[in-house]
Amino acid sequence: MLLLECPCCGQRGEETEFHCGGEAHITREGPGADDAAFENYMFERVNPKGVHLERWRHVHGCGKWFHAARDSATLEVFGTYAAATHRPPEELLETIRAKRPGFKWRELA
Incomplete structure (x- = not known):
């Protein structure tokens, strides 16, 4: 079971109180983007076995988005x-x- 703490309201709860919104720290392209940028946004994701940075929303609490760093294997x-960072x-x-020595994440390496 995944236990998360919302950095916005300080509430701690099980993952069922939250909703995962996918990979964090990527550029989310909109309708005005060119085809290559939109294709990159839609399909170029990392799915590591290990440390993963994700967006989460506290749906059964304050309703705000935040980021979490977790290990997808353990x-x-x-x-x-905060999601604003x-x-x-x-x-x-x-x-x-x-x-996790050797941890690398896209441009955060």
């Missing part, structure tokens, strides 16, 4: 942070790298 949650907090990245 379900260990390393932390959550463009990259994970450095303390969170240090925690992940300490537990």
Whole structure:
């Protein structure tokens, strides 16, 4: 079972209280995007076995979006942070790298 803490309201709960919105820190292209950019947005995703950065929404709580870093193999949650940030907090990245040496994530390598 996945236990998450919403960084917006501080409530902690099971994953059924939240909704996963896919990969975090990607550019979400809209109707004005060219074909190549929209194709990249739709189909070019990472699906690692290991640490994954995701968007989550607290649907049965404050309703706000946030990001979470978790291990897709063990379900260990390393932390959550506000969705308005463009990259994970450095303390969170240090925690992940300490537990998972060699961790790389797209441009955050």
